[in-house]
Amino acid sequence: MSENIERRRFLKCLGAGSLILAPLGCSSVKEEDSNSNRPHYAMVFDQNKCVGCGECKEACNKANNLPEGKSRLMMEQQSGGVEGQKCSHCGKTECDCERKYVRVSCQQCKNAPCVTVCPTGAAHRDPATGIVTMNADKCAGCKYCIAACPYDARYINKDTDVADNCDFCLNSKLAKGELPACVQGCRYDALIFGDVNDPNSYISRLLAVKDSVRIKSHFGTEPSLRYIPIVKQGV
Ligand code: SF4
Ligand code: SF4
Numbered sequence: 001m002s003e004n005i006e007r008r009r010f011l012k013c014l015g016a017g018s019l020i021l022a023p024l025g026c027s028s029v030k031e032e033d034s035n036s037n038r039p040h041y042a043m044v045f046d047q048n049k050c051v052g053c054g055e056c057k058e059a060c061n062k063a064n065n066l067p068e069g070k071s072r073l074m075m076e077q078q079s080g081g082v083e084g085q086k087c088s089h090c091g092k093t094e095c096d097c098e099r100k101y102v103r104v105s106c107q108q109c110k111n112a113p114c115v116t117v118c119p120t121g122a123a124h125r126d127p128a129t130g131i132v133t134m135n136a137d138k139c140a141g142c143k144y145c146i147a148a149c150p151y152d153a154r155y156i157n158k159d160t161d162v163a164d165n166c167d168f169c170l171n172s173k174l175a176k177g178e179l180p181a182c183v184q185g186c187r188y189d190a191l192i193f194g195d196v197n198d199p200n201s202y203i204s205r206l207l208a209v210k211d212s213v214r215i216k217s218h219f220g221t222e223p224s225l226r227y228i229p230i231v232k233q234g235v
């Protein structure tokens with residue numbers, strides 16, 4: 001399956017054909033799970049800050065040795081206007097006045113179907129961090145996890161024939177005490193990573209004061225990715 005087809009499936013699934021961060025299909029998030037001593041690693045994508053430069057994707061591909069044409073992360077460009085209607089700023093039906101971008105990647109679900117269906121235990125939750133990741137040696141290439149993921153966020157790495165997903169750079173960066181590569185690569189502070197079970201972490205304090213949404217929360221998988229939707233000026 002080509003990357004373009006996979007990407008279309010992913011975006012269709014996320015509802016990006018209209019507006020990925022439109023209220024429909026998203027749920028507002030204010031508080032994280034409390035009374036837990038275990039970490040819950042999460043990531044925030046701030047649409048207000050993203051300029052669509054793609055440096056996060058490049059950093060990810062390099063850090064995780066991904067093959068040409070594959071990525072754990074994609075940036076989708078969206079126009080701000082409503083299809084068929086004229087832009088309120090320039091009057092054109094197609095323009096870049098309100099260009100915006102959305103991160104599409106594994107949502108790091110708390111209830112992860114990819115893990116549940118994997119017959120070999122290759123797709124699993126890291127016991128120390130709770131992050132959904134892969135044990136490449138166990139993967140049989142059956143693609144059950146790919147079929148089960150409601151976000152179409154998984155793919156087969158053609159170099160290794162192993163299923164893959166964004167695991168917050170568990171082995172490539174977190175294991176060395178570093179932030180995920182995409183977070184390090186973003187010069188615009190559009191990506192924030194941390195433990196939402198730590199009330200003093202920056203991500204916890206950010207989520208306490210900013211409205212954020214989970215995409216397609218009705219899937220019931222409790223994604224750990226949060227999106228801060230763009231705030232329209234003058235509205
Ligand atoms: S988004 Fe898909 S691949 Fe990622 S944890 Fe959820 S079910 Fe698994
Ligand atoms: S956290 Fe790591 S694996 Fe996930 S998108 Fe960012 S750079 Fe890629």
Ligand code: SF4
Nearest residue numbers: 050051053054056186
């Ligand atoms: S590096 Fe940051 S600003 Fe650039 S596309 Fe990625 S999230 Fe957006």
